[in-house]
Amino acid sequence: MQPGMLQLLGLIVGRDLRLAMRHWDQVIQPLLFFVIITTLFPLAISPALDELRRIAPGVVWVAAMLAALLALESLFRPDIEDGTMEQWTLSGQPLSVMLLAKTATHWLLSGLPIVLMAPLVGSAMGMPPSAWGVTALSLALGTASLSVLGAIGAALTVSVRRGSVLLALLVLPLEMPVLIFGARAVDLAMHGEAVAGPLNLLAALLLLFISLGPFAMAAAMRISVET
Amino acid sequence: MSVAEFFDMGGYAAYIWPCYALSLVVLVGIAVSARRSLAAEHTRALRRVQSNQEQAS
């Protein structure tokens, strides 16, 4: 990577972080959504921790997925609306890398808070402390994958009016393996069993998505940007 | 095997025949719909060509 490239990435990350700090009330919305969704389940099912404990891994994971979906709205739309994205596509710099940097920053702002909040929310559903670490780790890997996949979907649908449901329809089927492995890891941890299998699979998926995803993102973005 | 036995399908008639019927209906449906849209699109395209030629001349 040329030194110019690193500078550019630093600028991108810095800009996004600064913008986020100015609108931190918008930044925490996905996190709040995550917590509210998990609250729905005890209300809908039962307050008994014994019953909730059984479904806790699934609930935490599905809530995280939905919150991540919602967060994607803010990933590319602002830059499309003010014309920044068009500049990027014309800039001659590798768009895939720029978009990946944006996605990574977005994850820091939306995914990471969920990762940190999840053990707390899990314990409210009866999850024992022995599972908290795996919950956080699996969600860290998982939400990162969700960010990359979601970014591809977001790039495809950003020019579509009211495209958030379409985004969900496109991205959720692709995210199902992440959900399967992640929820399974937490479930295993809760039963004191070995978690290496699913965690390794999550890591492998993340590597796959990070290596191929940015190209799809860039190709999709070029299509969305043209009028 | 008698005709009645054949239609009974060893007691599984209620499961087997709907499957075959549905498959037939869907396959025929796809084929017919494709034919119809081709006919419609063909007419539309010919009309476009005609009006283009008229405009050119």
Add this chain to the structure above:
Amino acid sequence: MSSNTESSVLNAPKAGTRWLWFHKLSSPPYAYRTSGVLRPWFLWSAVILLLVGTYGGLLLAPPDYQQKDSFRIIYVHVPSASMSLMVYVVMAVASAVGLIWRMKLAHALAAGCAAVGAWFSVLALFTGAFWGRPMWGTWWAWDPRVTSELIQLFLYLGFIALRSSFEDTQRADRASAILAIVGVVNVPVVKYSVIWWNSLHQGPSITLTGASIDSSMLWPLFVMLLAYALFFAAVMCDRLRVEILKRERNASWLADIGAKT
């Protein structure tokens, strides 16, 4: 974009006639004409094979040891399920060809495939449910194959939904092409994860008798598989032509071809 730009992009055939077939293949009038010629062949061979396969499957094949006559559903279930997967791969490959070589015709093929593939998925799910009811006692089960077939349907519907959200056909072509490629890369991942997920919980799965399947049961299945593939080809001859016409603003060559075959 008219077909003139298309041929100029591809330019004259390369050295010798090596690339001539490729050049010819990507020409819409040629594809249009060829589809018209091939369709009856595909269609009638499909119909014959469907009749032969159905006869073999319903009458000639002996009842299964465990499942008795209910196993006969495989003769419509397995072909729909395999086609639903095969069509998706065709769609993804056509999409990739369309993106890489900027070939409108390839995008036309991908666009035409989607609805047909979705219907195959629907058929697979329905016939699977009718098979599951006598076998597992339930219309629906989260069996790995059922679950991944359902996800396959979602992938098709997503492709169709994305296409329809763009007014411009070119943008729709390219955006959905990216989605198809991302999807096809994911399909093995999804299948693997679903099998993995299901194996943990030891769900039921469709199997025929433990011993190897008798050949008298097997040949109708191959006949039906081939029949469905030929039927798909026949339908695509029409659907491809529809998509070609949608993308040709001035299909003056159409008048030369004359009435549709």
